[in-house]
Amino acid sequence: MHPKRGSLLPLLFILSFAVIFLYSYHYHSSLHFSYSENPNPNLNPNPKPQRFTFTIKLLTFDRIDSLRRCLRSLVAADYGGDRVSLHVFVDHFRAVDPANESALLDRKLEESRRILDLVDGFSWPHGEKLVHYRTANVGLQAQWLEAWWPRSDDDFAFVVEDDLELSPLYYKFLKELILKYYYDRSNYSPFIYGASLQRPRFVAGKHGNKLWLDGETRLFLYQMVGTWGQLLFPRPWKEFRLWYDIRKAKGIKPILHGMVTTGWYKKMGERIWTPWFIKFVHAGGYYNIYTNFLHERALSISYRDAGVNYGKTAGPDSRLLDKKSLDFDLWELQPLKSLKWYDFCFREVHLGRIVRRYDELEYVLRSFKEQKTIILLSFYRTVQRIARNLICHLERVGLQNFILISDDSKFLSDLAQRGYPVIDANLLIGSIGTDKSDGFEHSDMNLMKEIWVKANVIKKFLELGYNLWVLDWNIIPISNSLLELPDPSYDFFAAKNVGLMYMKSSPTSLKVWVADFISNVAAVGKSLIGSNSVSLEHKNFVYFATKALEDKAVYHGTAKTGRTLELLYLSSVIMVLYGQQVTLINKMPVRWHSMGKFFLHHLRIIHMEDNWNDEWKKDQKAKWEEDSENEQVDWVDYSFQVMNILEQKRQEQNNGNRPNGVFSTTAYKNVVDTCIEKLQVSLTKANIKNRVKVLKEKFGIVYDIFKGYSGIS
Incomplete structure (x- = not known):
């Protein structure tokens, strides 16, 4: 030829x-391969070949x-x-x-x-x-x-x-x-x-x-x-x-x-x-x-x-x-x-949805078509292999209305090529107006830059008429319950201790989330980042934004709901189960939903970038609630025992490799029996059976995630 x-x-x-x-x-x-043989896949090797x-x-x-x-x-x-x-x-x-x-x-x-x-x-x-x-x-x-x-x-x-x-x-x-x-x-x-x-x-x-x-x-x-x-x-x-x-x-x-x-x-x-x-x-x-x-x-x-x-x-x-x-x-x-x-499931993939400038947000958001509630999933400081499996898990539970934000440009380019909408924070920050920035966009502190970018991205979401869930830590829903709002009348909903926040696009929220408020969020972050009064786990955008809202708001009253939202918190591989408490805060007026009581279940599954906080661990007290049909067990110190035992048994089953299967019922019962013995807790056979069931259902989900729906080796 x-x-x-x-x-x-x-x-x-x-x-x-x-x-x-x-x-x-x-x-x-x-x-993401371990070698670089390809000189440049972006350009074809020979635009006009001789043959x-x-x-x-x-x-x-x-x-x-x-x-x-x-x-x-x-x-x-x-x-x-x-x-x-x-x-x-x-x-x-x-x-x-x-x-x-x-x-x-x-x-x-x-x-x-x-x-x-x-x-x-x-x-x-x-x-x-x-x-x-x-x-x-x-x-x-x-x-x-x-x-x-x-x-x-x-x-x-x-x-x-x-x-x-x-x-x-x-x-x-x-x-x-x-x-x-x-x-x-x-x-x-x-x-x-x-x-x-x-x-x-x-x-x-x-x-x-x-x-x-x-x-x-x-x-x-x-x-x-x-x-x-x-x-x-x-x-x-x-x-x-x-x-x-x-x-x-x-x-x-x-x-x-x-x-x-x-x-x-x-x-x-x-x-x-x-x-x-x-x-x-x-x-x-x-x-x-x-x-x-x-x-x-x-x-x-x-x-x-x-x-x-x-x-x-x-x-x-x-x-x-x-x-x-x-x-x-x-x-x-x-x-x-x-x-x-x-893709392999014959779902249409939209390539190239990557936001590098502030004015490109609208184009990417329009690709969600009729969906008006978007999940902003933060991948700052997240291990790539874990991030990929979390994305697959979101899709598996029926959540596809998410956009990913991170400062890892290379990783985001790969995700965008796979059809996922992404925000490149490193490039975006230079295109955000700086009238009220106080120089935060030029800060040497990565966390300050993160706060500034996220706060401005949220402002744009709200202005364009989109409701927004922010998942600021490595938190992932185990169902699509995020699509069902606890109360549509709330303008804001937050669980600041676990990095979860909801904002509704409304006249009230648009009046609140303005340039001055963004500066306040950044100022709160700046004051707390170096403070010893706030533990490492709490130093995240949602925590700072919640504090800024609380400082702006006036306490009005409390109420309770019977709904329960279940999430997995995977920063150091922690499972989160928490019941809802409602705090109504009124100014302008702003309707505010703040999560109160929650239960943290610790379980080490895989070696990651975890930062265990001894002070936070000491503050938690082991408490056993009565077993019931709708039991929410508050395992804290107990769960540290579970964590160590499960890790040991995982290594026995898999020769120290990444988990490739869930435990048998017998293995879970051995975990419960060992913890009962160590904690000297007296339980009936029915209690033990129930705890085995909870272990299999809840911890099994974590194992399923790390088995890898994405199949990453």
Whole structure:
């Protein structure tokens, strides 16, 4: 293939290389791998290549009729005079005992000879033909993984298994797709790993949406790999192979919770390769181009012949698209920005929602469409692995109306690429007006900058008509109860000791949350940050904002509600269960809901950035409440015992590795029995049974989170 070259090609190449070099570090940092092989995934490697190579990798085993059909379709395709290589990988038959199965052995040897004769005698006029006959059976995983190592960034592989039939139009379509979405800079994304020609039918997420597309959609992006005719781009494939080598060598399994493919792996093990690639795609935030030609048509169809994946032949999955059935413009490829992107659960993903300037907040908030209550989730000082699992947990409980804020620009860029809306506090702070700042935006204290950014972001939310929950610590709801307000008449709701706050966009809140008040919040923070009167756990934005509101407000009265809100507090891995008390504060008037009594349940699950505060720990007193049907047990000192015992038992069960399962009922009962003995508490069998139940329900949630719905290793 020889695309036309401009006369300025040498100069353009030099300039492109310079740009690649200058920007390489910035963009590769968004991919969270332990090496940096990719010089710059933001720019395509060669905007006007002299040529690119296209090689068909045909994988076959023992289905000679299927192979013959596949070869016929490949050779009959229209290659437009381009040079295309064909590499055939013939897997060896499985070992047979010659002493006891001599007849079977002879039959297998004869099948292999027939397949080799077919391939050797097959004429391939379009380019090089190469045959690789293995000396032993390696299975599909090795067949795929060892079929290709890209020679350059302009080397492409099209992998087909032998039970496929290809349309005569397939190559011309893939060529146009490569030129459009790989070599056209305006339509290039480093997060596209290739294109599948099979008809999209499968949603990998267990609780995903039905795969539905409107009739106007011809192309879209979907994370799932398609093994029935998959075009692979060179850079992502190299990155996958290196990623695979590291994890394979360390004995890490490609487990991705919530995925159907994890069940495949548990059943078939290393015989299949797709769970590995799916885990890589998830980790790197990659996507695959798919077609949608309607009427069950595709450029590649699988006959689903009996073999590794099918016990018996199932027949063709689709109808082959050819010139006769072509009733639309196949060569009209939409701009990349017009295509829709979908994750493994076939949920639409909106990429690039990153706020770097104050005036960009409105654009990102509008993407929430009809949702008027947003969760502002703070990821300051949060371990990335934990942050990813917390995001997955939010989605699992049905909370998707959240926006993430942090000062870690690299991490936020990666999250934005995955479709999550984010606020980059480091860049945002420079665009906030400074009339009332008192220089806080230039403070050397990171916490002061954090206070200033969050307070101004909240002001913008309220001005744009959005209600807001602020989760300031590593707190995560275990249900979607945050969408149900305790009392819609309240303008503010706060649990300052655990970093939780709600603000309603109302005439009253808009009068309160103004520039002068923001300065007051910052001033409170400045006065308390260096104070010994406030413990480390309380030095957070919500605490300072609550104090500023309390200073501004007038005490009016108290009331009680019977509602209970359950949260997990995961800074040092603490579970929080608290009952509500209402304090009504009236000025202007402001309706104010302040959380009073709450119970902290300590449980160490994993080594994190925890700061245990001895003084805070001493202030808590172990208190046992009467067991009842709706028991809320106040375990504090008791829970420190639980924490240590559970950690010990976790290490016994998992050899010190990250938790990969919950405890058995017996293990939980042992924990309770041990704590009863140490604390010398007298409990009935019913009491003990109830405490075991609470341990399993509440602590089990923490384990589920750290097992990793996101599957991060």
